[in-house]
Amino acid sequence: MKVTNKTTSTLALFATIAGGLGVLSGCRGDRSDKPPRQFFPDMDDQPKWKPQAETPFFANKRTMRETPANVVAFGRVGITGDQPWGKPWALQRTALLRDGEAVFYGTTGANADGTVKYVDRIPASIEITPDFIKLGQTKFNIYCSVCHGFDGAGKGMVGQAWSYALPNFYDPKYKDATQYTGKDGYIFNVIRNGVTTNGEQKMPPYGHALNEQQAWAVVAYFRALQEARSVPLSDVPESERPALEEKIRAAVAANASAPANTQGGGK
Ligand code: HEC
Numbered sequence: 001m002k003v004t005n006k007t008t009s010t011l012a013l014f015a016t017i018a019g020g021l022g023v024l025s026g027c028r029g030d031r032s033d034k035p036p037r038q039f040f041p042d043m044d045d046q047p048k049w050k051p052q053a054e055t056p057f058f059a060n061k062r063t064m065r066e067t068p069a070n071v072v073a074f075g076r077v078g079i080t081g082d083q084p085w086g087k088p089w090a091l092q093r094t095a096l097l098r099d100g101e102a103v104f105y106g107t108t109g110a111n112a113d114g115t116v117k118y119v120d121r122i123p124a125s126i127e128i129t130p131d132f133i134k135l136g137q138t139k140f141n142i143y144c145s146v147c148h149g150f151d152g153a154g155k156g157m158v159g160q161a162w163s164y165a166l167p168n169f170y171d172p173k174y175k176d177a178t179q180y181t182g183k184d185g186y187i188f189n190v191i192r193n194g195v196t197t198n199g200e201q202k203m204p205p206y207g208h209a210l211n212e213q214q215a216w217a218v219v220a221y222f223r224a225l226q227e228a229r230s231v232p233l234s235d236v237p238e239s240e241r242p243a244l245e246e247k248i249r250a251a252v253a254a255n256a257s258a259p260a261n262t263q264g265g266g267k
Pocket of ligand 1: 146206
């Protein structure tokens with residue numbers, strides 16, 4: 001290759017850039033007592049006040065300021081309405097909580113004997129659509145099916161190995177709204193808080209994984225599962241029936257040839 005002036009100057013330029021990059025990247029991991037070089041400080045350093053620190057800005061030097069007189073933080077504990085100035089806030093908060101109690105806790109106050117009163121049905125402010133039920137199905141399959149089975153009969157892989165038979169969601173007590181176990185608010189509570197009997201945790205809570213909306217979606221799917229077992233074939237659109245009947249025939253045949261389940265499990 002004929003070395004022209006142009007190629008030498010290009011090579012020199014490359015060498016300079018490479019050298020420059022080497023310096024810039026420095027030696028990562030090397031220890032130094034000097035403050036780090038900041039080539040692009042952007043938002044590395046911001047003025048801020050740390051809790052419990054001093055500031056010359058205020059006369060009393062506190063960075064943590066006290067609430068000005070008559071200001072009430074909304075979620076503050078201790079505002080009972082006994083204080084005349086606190087009354088409107090307390091009333092407003094009670095009203096808001098009353099509105100949200102059903103949605104956020106699945107309850108509406110207490111029964112005469114002091115036990116919580118579960119809502120019978122999913123609160124009306126929650127719109128139940130096919131997508132909402134599908135969301136419930138997805139969450140149910142992820143979080144519940146391992147124990148309760150995809151169909152809710154209590155024979156998931158973990159459920160079969162449980163030390164006692166897991167409940168069967170088709171048991172009438174989970175449908176009958178005159179019993180607490182049949183109320184949507186109770187199922188919602190089981191999902192969010194698990195089941196604890198005599199201080200012993202029987203079913204783990206899923207409140208960390210399922211927020212209120214998602215938990216109600218699981219309740220909706222729970223009801224859809226139950227409903228699916230009691231719907232007569234005549235309720236299925238005629239065009240869908242042959243395919244469904246074929247599926248049922250295949251399932252019955254597969255069941256007949258499968259070995260019996262001897263691993264315990266629910267009813
Ligand atoms: C790790 C296993 C496990 C998982 C996962 C699980 N459960 Fe349970 N579930 C149990 C056990 C065990 C019981 C029985 C508790 C008892 O002894 O009363 C139970 C009971 C229930 C009951 C009946 C409560 C009663 O008072 O009769 C419902 C309803 C229920 N589970 C719903 C769900 C739903 C919905 C999910 C998913 C969000 C879920 N469970 C996930 C183990 C599980």
